[in-house]
Amino acid sequence: MNTTPSGNSFSSTPKKRNYSFPIILITSLFFFWGFIHNLDPILIKHLRSAFQLNHFQASLVDSSVFAAYFLLAIPAGIIIQKYGYKTGILVGLFFFAAGCFMFVPAANTISYPFFLGALFILSCGLAILETAANPYITILGAPEKATQRLNFAQSFNGLAASIAPIVGGIFILGEEPKSQSELATLDQAAKLAYIHAETSLVKGPYIILGVIILLVMLLFLFVKLPDITDNNEKSTKNFLQVLRVKNVGWGVFAQFFYIGAQIYIFSFLLVFAEDAINMKGQEAKYYAGIAGFLFMIGRFAGTFLMKYISPQKLLRVYSVISIALTIWVIFGSGHSTLYALVGLTFFMSIMFPTIFALGIEGAESDTKPASSLLIMSIVGGAIIPPVASKITDLSGNIHFSYIVPLLCFVIVFLFSLRFRNKKSLI
Numbered sequence: 001m002n003t004t005p006s007g008n009s010f011s012s013t014p015k016k017r018n019y020s021f022p023i024i025l026i027t028s029l030f031f032f033w034g035f036i037h038n039l040d041p042i043l044i045k046h047l048r049s050a051f052q053l054n055h056f057q058a059s060l061v062d063s064s065v066f067a068a069y070f071l072l073a074i075p076a077g078i079i080i081q082k083y084g085y086k087t088g089i090l091v092g093l094f095f096f097a098a099g100c101f102m103f104v105p106a107a108n109t110i111s112y113p114f115f116l117g118a119l120f121i122l123s124c125g126l127a128i129l130e131t132a133a134n135p136y137i138t139i140l141g142a143p144e145k146a147t148q149r150l151n152f153a154q155s156f157n158g159l160a161a162s163i164a165p166i167v168g169g170i171f172i173l174g175e176e177p178k179s180q181s182e183l184a185t186l187d188q189a190a191k192l193a194y195i196h197a198e199t200s201l202v203k204g205p206y207i208i209l210g211v212i213i214l215l216v217m218l219l220f221l222f223v224k225l226p227d228i229t230d231n232n233e234k235s236t237k238n239f240l241q242v243l244r245v246k247n248v249g250w251g252v253f254a255q256f257f258y259i260g261a262q263i264y265i266f267s268f269l270l271v272f273a274e275d276a277i278n279m280k281g282q283e284a285k286y287y288a289g290i291a292g293f294l295f296m297i298g299r300f301a302g303t304f305l306m307k308y309i310s311p312q313k314l315l316r317v318y319s320v321i322s323i324a325l326t327i328w329v330i331f332g333s334g335h336s337t338l339y340a341l342v343g344l345t346f347f348m349s350i351m352f353p354t355i356f357a358l359g360i361e362g363a364e365s366d367t368k369p370a371s372s373l374l375i376m377s378i379v380g381g382a383i384i385p386p387v388a389s390k391i392t393d394l395s396g397n398i399h400f401s402y403i404v405p406l407l408c409f410v411i412v413f414l415f416s417l418r419f420r421n422k423k424s425l426i
Contacts, residue, residue: 019140022225027153029133033126034160042168045270050198051112055389064116066381068123076131077372086225088132093217095125100210107199135371147311147357151303154353158296169285171205242369251359254415255377258351260384261408275398291345298349311354312419318347319413326406
């Protein structure tokens, strides 16, 4: 590999560097956090049944996960700015593994708040990892290929999305859970024993994942990675000033709403299948797997199409199609609405990396704090799902809750219009 460490950074040189191995390592992280995020729909379905939660209470899983992004993004950016991308990745992996292992005491104590706490710690790690990995991969190579490179790495996030629901469905869902009326017939001791048995199902998958993440952490610890220093320039702006840098503020705004829509659509897909068409979880998990597969294919297809179509134009087209499909989910009926919901995932696929890359484009020495703000905007995943879920609880109709994702896709479309006069590829 044609890289030469000098301390923890590289001096500026016209010599072309080969970043293949660092790109492979960083891309693996996209798979791991994609896998853990896409266990959340299974977890929501499982914990909702085990603890007899309403839609709003179940959505607190998403709130616990994405509140961490809001609280940790700026500290993560400071860590990365001061100590470099590699240190940020190591710290993120540590919290990732710690959160996985916390599922054991959460299950043993039969405590829903403990599960939410474990998810929060785990997600603190994910927030740090994403703050580091997303901008890092955009600068590991030719600037004109940054959006394509990020979409390619995010494609492995999509691969994980197609695998995780099926794996989680097999090991976590088990047999179809008891209904509320069935639980009502059990005495207190039998009910607690049932809930303990249900919550214990989550321990194995999270222990295994925690061990794998520790091994990945050791690999990163001993492998030298290039620490790109943005031409040795440091941002002189505070985070509020960075919001006014070129496209950053618009990117943060659009990313907040997009992530909210994505998380709600994925997290409540199994719940939608059950509520809208009375589909059991063991069957619905395959639709969640198909949704993840389409998400992955959409990322690879998007990476390919960006060779011929500018990212901003592709974002515009995909957002319009997403709007149309969401309208059908709201006003349609029967299995076709589930098919529309699953089909949405293909067209959502390019949105996060494209908004991210457009948002930090031209930020130069402000790239790291801009990245923190864009990761911070992922807090949309903590806010939008509870709002949509509350609509379901109040109306008694889960279809109406998709008015919220519809508004989110309209905002993504408006963001894409900001770049309508830009002709060149990113």
